[in-house]
Amino acid sequence: MTRKEQKENRQKQILFKALELFVIKGYMETKITDIANSLNISVGLLFHYYESKEQLYLELVKLGLEGMKSPQKIKYKEPIEYFEKFLKNLFEAIDKEPWICQMFLLMAQAQKQGIPENIRELALSVNQIELSSKIIEEGQRNRTIKKGDTLALSNAFWCSVQGIMERKVNFPKIPLPEVSWILDILREIS
Numbered sequence: 001m002t003r004k005e006q007k008e009n010r011q012k013q014i015l016f017k018a019l020e021l022f023v024i025k026g027y028m029e030t031k032i033t034d035i036a037n038s039l040n041i042s043v044g045l046l047f048h049y050y051e052s053k054e055q056l057y058l059e060l061v062k063l064g065l066e067g068m069k070s071p072q073k074i075k076y077k078e079p080i081e082y083f084e085k086f087l088k089n090l091f092e093a094i095d096k097e098p099w100i101c102q103m104f105l106l107m108a109q110a111q112k113q114g115i116p117e118n119i120r121e122l123a124l125s126v127n128q129i130e131l132s133s134k135i136i137e138e139g140q141r142n143r144t145i146k147k148g149d150t151l152a153l154s155n156a157f158w159c160s161v162q163g164i165m166e167r168k169v170n171f172p173k174i175p176l177p178e179v180s181w182i183l184d185i186l187r188e189i190s
Contacts, residue, residue, distance in 0.1 A: 064107040068126040079139030104165035
């Protein structure tokens with residue numbers, strides 16, 4: 001393994017351990033020493049990779065934002081297909097990368113008061129509920145998505161996903177629901 005690969009490996013270890021601790025303890029309660037101690041490294045070595053807890057958190061939020069933007073890349077013919085593809089991709093991904101569930105929780109925490117304002121604003125910069133409400137509106141026009149307030153329907157969908165991710169973090173062995181069950185929140189049933 002090259003020195004560059006070793007450095008990248010260590011950065012990933014630090015990021016994922018920080019993600020875990022931030023989700024469990026929250027931003028304010030997680031100390032840089034907690035992260036270093038849990039990795040059996042010195043605080044000095046951790047600072048070699050990340051200059052502060054805030055920078056570490058910011059890197060995680062940037063990573064989370066990339067994930068939040070991924071649904072926007074989904075190609076679909078029918079609006080309900082957008083949500084179906086998203087869920088299938090997500091459920092497949094979390095089987096391989098369980099940290100994705102933690103990222104959902106971190107991004108929700110990052111939008112709350114008490115987080116450094118620049119990071120909070122960044123976390124709030126992608127509003128998946130508003131973006132999805134436009135797709136829901138399209139589905140209402142072609143009668144594949146039920147009638148109702150588009151923001152409320154989008155919120156119900158995304159809160160369901162968020163809740164599933166939270167349960168998966170706290171109870172990793174809990175089975176994932178069928179994609180169709182979540183889609184039924186939106187689907188027009190004749």
